[in-house]
Amino acid sequence: MISLRTDLPLGGDSASRFIPWLMAIMVFLGILSVSGVAVFDTILSGWSRAVTGTLTVQIPALSAINEDSANQARTDRAVFVLRSMPSVRSVQVLEKTEIEALLAPWLGDAAAIGGLPIPVLIDVSLSDDATMIIENLRTAVKTVVPDAIIDDHRRWFEHLIDLTEGFRLLTIGIALIVTTALALTVVYATRASMAEFREVISVLHLIGARDIYVATQFAKRTLSAALKGSAGGLLAGAFTLITISLLASNVESGFLPDIDLGFGFWVSLPLVSLVATALAMVTAYITVISTLRSMV
Amino acid sequence: MQIRKSLESTDQAAALELDNVSLSYDNGPNVLTNLNLSLPSGSFHFLTGASGAGKTSLLKLLYLAQRPTHGSVRLFGTNVTAAARRALPAIRRKVGVVFQDFRLLDHLSAFDNVALPLRVSNAPESEIKSNVSELLSWVGLDKYMDAKPETLSGGQKQRVAIARAVVNRPRLILADEPTGNVDDAIAMRLMQLFIEMNKLGSSIIIATHNEHLVKKFGFNQLAIENHRLSELPPLGTNGERP
Numbered sequence: 001m002i003s004l005r006t007d008l009p010l011g012g013d014s015a016s017r018f019i020p021w022l023m024a025i026m027v028f029l030g031i032l033s034v035s036g037v038a039v040f041d042t043i044l045s046g047w048s049r050a051v052t053g054t055l056t057v058q059i060p061a062l063s064a065i066n067e068d069s070a071n072q073a074r075t076d077r078a079v080f081v082l083r084s085m086p087s088v089r090s091v092q093v094l095e096k097t098e099i100e101a102l103l104a105p106w107l108g109d110a111a112a113i114g115g116l117p118i119p120v121l122i123d124v125s126l127s128d129d130a131t132m133i134i135e136n137l138r139t140a141v142k143t144v145v146p147d148a149i150i151d152d153h154r155r156w157f158e159h160l161i162d163l164t165e166g167f168r169l170l171t172i173g174i175a176l177i178v179t180t181a182l183a184l185t186v187v188y189a190t191r192a193s194m195a196e197f198r199e200v201i202s203v204l205h206l207i208g209a210r211d212i213y214v215a216t217q218f219a220k221r222t223l224s225a226a227l228k229g230s231a232g233g234l235l236a237g238a239f240t241l242i243t244i245s246l247l248a249s250n251v252e253s254g255f256l257p258d259i260d261l262g263f264g265f266w267v268s269l270p271l272v273s274l275v276a277t278a279l280a281m282v283t284a285y286i287t288v289i290s291t292l293r294s295m296v
Numbered sequence: 297m298q299i300r301k302s303l304e305s306t307d308q309a310a311a312l313e314l315d316n317v318s319l320s321y322d323n324g325p326n327v328l329t330n331l332n333l334s335l336p337s338g339s340f341h342f343l344t345g346a347s348g349a350g351k352t353s354l355l356k357l358l359y360l361a362q363r364p365t366h367g368s369v370r371l372f373g374t375n376v377t378a379a380a381r382r383a384l385p386a387i388r389r390k391v392g393v394v395f396q397d398f399r400l401l402d403h404l405s406a407f408d409n410v411a412l413p414l415r416v417s418n419a420p421e422s423e424i425k426s427n428v429s430e431l432l433s434w435v436g437l438d439k440y441m442d443a444k445p446e447t448l449s450g451g452q453k454q455r456v457a458i459a460r461a462v463v464n465r466p467r468l469i470l471a472d473e474p475t476g477n478v479d480d481a482i483a484m485r486l487m488q489l490f491i492e493m494n495k496l497g498s499s500i501i502i503a504t505h506n507e508h509l510v511k512k513f514g515f516n517q518l519a520i521e522n523h524r525l526s527e528l529p530p531l532g533t534n535g536e537r538p
Contacts, residue, residue, distance in 0.1 A: 207460070296363055
């Protein structure tokens with residue numbers, strides 16, 4: 001057990017009052033940043049899992065009314081061609097009700113879209129999604145249904161990846177800025193504190209205290225103040241995330257991707273607080289050591 | 297390795313040696329000029345001189361708060377002027393200092409102030425407790441162990457400062473006007489403490505204006521006059537030198 005006893009007065013100076021607030025804010029922002037990175041990672045991997053090795057064949061409905069039999073024939077031709085290809089693992093024609101459910105958030109319930117020419121969607125699962133295979137498949141399907149649309153999801157998925165990756169990098173950047181701001185502010189606070197306790201440091205110095213001893217005193221003091229603040233920041237961050245999760249769970253499915261950050265994420269949140277506390281303590285220690293070098 | 301060996305101290309070495317030491321502040325005029333001195337271990341000296349003569353500056357050189365502008369200072373055989381900064385704390389622990397303004401830490405109790413030199417040396421708490429308690433009893437402050445300096449009188453603060461200076465049995469004790477704020481009875485008791493420490497092997501230098509004290513105890517005298525240092529034989533009780 002590390003003793004937090006120090007030869008420096010605790011709580012009496014501006015730095016002692018300032019550091020807990022600073023830590024609370026930084027840990028709160030740090031938790032939001034880390035959560036942002038985790039959310040974007042989860043979204044990306046979920047999308048990646050969902051679209052890798054799959055494609056969708058869309059058979060547009062013929063515009064003329066009462067063309068159900070012709071539409072069915074076009075669908076059957078496309079399904080036949082798809083099933084005959086060796087790289088196709090499965091072919092699943094979506095039921096009309098499933099398509100209506102997909103469109104419902106935008107167009108309303110089934111009754112409202114009943115008269116519209118709804119295309120047929122065919123989910124295709126591939127054992128190999130190499131570009132060449134997809135191109136062969138596209139050519140084969142278009143031979144039997146020339147206006148079929150083969151969507152391998154790549155174009156929109158790549159744009160989404162770029163966008164999401166951009167957000168992810170932005171969040172990492174914010175986390176780095178928060179970390180740097182924390183370190184710089186602790187440096188400033190420690191120097192201010194050293195100026196305030198100049199006499200104490202001088203006495204410790206003259207009775208034979210090594211720089212390490214004095215630096216440890218400041219590090220312990222910073223640890224004590226930082227622990228209080230980071231605990232507050234952790235609680236505020238966790239409360240905010242839980243609130244956002246509850247609000248997100250009330251949103252109808254389809255608008256937001258399913259994001260399950262998992263038990264591990266919630267358990268690891270205190271790590272943000274511990275890392276920030278350790279960073280503050282080490283920064284204070286190094287600041288004192290480097291400042292004391294200028295003394296006799 | 298050679299340098300390190302030459303810096304290492306030996307028990308037989310003089311407690312302190314000054315070799316052509318001069319000191320000035322911020323390129324100003326010398327406050328100390330060409331001091332030469334060698335004091336054997338176990339010596340006892342009064343340091344005298346008019347106000348502003350440079351007594352405190354000399355003490356600062358000896359407790360390593362200041363480096364000389366010229367010349368070298370050796371403590372216990374180690375050239376502290378040339379020593380690396382990281383070597384100085386170990387030497388400072390062998391020097392006990394009673395500052396003229398006490399320099400007690402206001403937020404610590406009398407006990408914790410006296411315990412500081414032992415704590416920075418990582419002494420075990422059991423040793424700290426017994427040594428500090430015994431010493432505070434010796435200086436008559438056993439009932440004030442938990443008192444903060446601001447609640448103590450000037451004389452009590454001075455006794456705490458003296459206890460802090462001697463608690464780790466330093467090889468050299470430097471005291472700047474240590475009896476300046478106490479009555480004669482306490483002054484005699486504190487002098488007795490310095491004499492006991494001297495008998496245990498500590499070298500003592502006491503800076504004082506108190507001629508009565510200098511005459512009464514008759515130890516050798518270091519006098520600073522016109523920024524220069526001279527070693528004088530003891531004053532007789534009649535105030536004259538033999």
